[in-house]
Amino acid sequence: MKIKRILIANRGEIAIRIMKTAHLMAIETVVIKTAVEPNAMYLSSADAIYDNTEDVSEIPVFLDIEKLIGIAIKTEANAIHPGYGFLAENAYFAQKCIDNKIIFIGPSPDAIYKMGNKTIARKIALAGGIPMAMGSEGNIANEEEAIVIAEKIGYPVIIKAASGGGGRGMRIVRKTEEMGKMFIIASKEAEKAFNDPSVFVEKYIENPKHIEFQILGDTKGNVIHLGERECSIQRKHQKLLEEAPSCALSESLRKEMGTMAVQIAKAVDYHSAGTVEFLLDSDKNFYFMEMNTRIQVEHPVTEMITGVDLIEQQIRIANGEELKYKQSDIKLNGWAIECRINAEDVQAGFAPDPGKIESICMPTAPYIRVDTGVQTGSSIVASYDSMIAKLIVKGKDRKDAIKNCKMALDKVWIKGTKTTLPFFRLLMRHQKFQDGSFTTAFIEKDLDKYYFNSDYEEMLAAWLATKLFVEENLNDDSINVDFKHGKEMSPWLLNKRINQF
């Protein structure tokens, strides 16, 4: 059975990204229209739309396994691409697809299950001789057990959810007295977020770099890696900027870590695209953290420097094709940086700022790629994540990529919500980012403010405030105030002002 029509069990930019490749491969696509986003941009690139706007169920359709299978059958899709998030790493969903003779574009349910359960993944990695942070052998039952382990391996330690991921359900403990409180919080959080309260303890690596390897494996047992991505610029374990390759890796370290990543994938007979995440400490020791069994948000940076279309590979692998690339075919060419432009308020500690996008205008250039699911008039809704667009910029080396990125950032135009743009403008100018010495603690420890503005920007804003004041308060003919330029005020601006008064 070959893939003829894919149901995309996702929304936003990743739905559009998947459809782009599917169309190049002459495969049809089906997307789902929801009541939350009935006019979303991703609906316009599909061959068919399943209208689910009448659905009043409390759980979003993208998380509803039975319904998704039903939609695939009704729309005659013979494959499902889960994208990222939602059910992308749900072994039961993958199994349900297989049971219903629908091709799941992703790894086997077995691989998803094993890597999704952090304690099982740890055991597999340990058995394979993969370097790991010291920690509990399996889940821990209570605070006392956690303290015993912590005292053996030394503080600080981190409590992690066994079924966790995406940075949730983790708590750092620096001393014995904190363990009781943190153990309960971590366990409660794990229960709420993942329906599984089990947690384990491992040594907390201070100020590491986050390095991950992109993996591709086929169903014939071939596994290769496509080099690394550095994702150390994070806030609360949420990535904000990713780049490929990483300036922290020498060619020999890349080879060593890449080999380990391939080995982990092979240990679970991995097929499809996947990511093996490591922490790298300041002495260049690396530790296996987890494997993500899906396409990642940051996959474009790898595509930019390898020239490999990862979605195409996922589809081909799901079709049972053998990988056409060998490890020696993968060459890293140039440098790519991805900025996640989110609807967040950098002046309020990155608080989400959902709203309607009044206008959006993204730069175009041969070295720029933009992946987005919004256009002018779209809304960033509170039910989903806050992403507006991914700005991916390439350069011939890191310095060149930073230069290009800085220019590109000044050409991005988004109105209607506050965005993470001022943060990236700061980052591109920051010494520690430029010299590559940043770690995952960068945002929390090295920054006293999260945004950049030039000296003149505040003054120009002050001028505008003064201008508004003049027009509102001094508009009397008898007063000698210059009004000629008042005509330049847009009706939109004026209307908005009138509405607010």
Next chain:
Amino acid sequence: MTKDKLQIKKLYALSSENKKFSFSLPLKHKIRIGKRDYEVKLKADEKLGTYILWKNRKYPVEIIRSRQNKYEILFNDISYTFSVETPFSLQRKKVLDSGRGKIEQEFIKAPMPGKIIDVLVREGATVLRGEPLIILEAMKMQNEILSPVNGIVVKVAARANTNVMKDDLLIEIKVA
């Protein structure tokens, strides 16, 4: 219009950090940097909306809020709050500010709609500036709400596992 306004020669925009920007009246569409004047243009078009053109670069601008003489301006994705003062009102403000004591009560409100995951303090607790008070989940992110001041918690309005709207009162702290 009062006679006072006829005599206004200058206006001041005071930032929330008390930075003072002065502008002569009539307000020119020029800003002087060093010895050169640079033209400021306020423009709008359909594609970009409103923007300011300055030194050949376009900066997006929006008015987020305005009330009386207070303006919140979003300029190039950053918001600034100014109060615009005349020489007289500035003088009056100075007098008023010097007589006013510091804030005694701090009201912690929800910065965004979301769900309260955990309340970390109880009434009567002593808190330090920067100490986490509440964990609020919004848009898939868990956000710690930190105490902006040193003080004593006098009221806990937030309850775990409940949803809150933006600006709902969460906690009241008596400033120490």
